[in-house]
Amino acid sequence: MSITADLDALDPLGLAEVICCASKALASRPLWSVPSGQTLPLVRQLTAARSALDAARLAAVREVDTRGTAIEAGAASTSAWLKTVGLQRPGGGG
Secondary structure (H helix, E strand, C coil): CCHHHHHHCCCHHHHHHHHHHHHHHHHCCCHHHCCHHHHHHHHHHHHHHHHHHHHHHHHHHHHHHHHCHHHHCCCCCHHHHHHHCCCCCCCCCC
């Protein structure tokens, strides 16, 4: 059984939960134990992961906006909902 096969079975929300758990686990690891030769690849991999996650987040926000889900939940707009839940700074793009 591979991790990829397990991930393929998850829906987007399940994948987001895995990412959140993995991110918390990574953040709690002591980086002093990472060999020097792995620090640059680690930063590159994390940067690529952040870019992919940012793209997924933007796609999800676009879907919320397209469906009007935030308005259905009682917000004045998607932007207002993002500000309410702390996902967007006032006047910011995200």
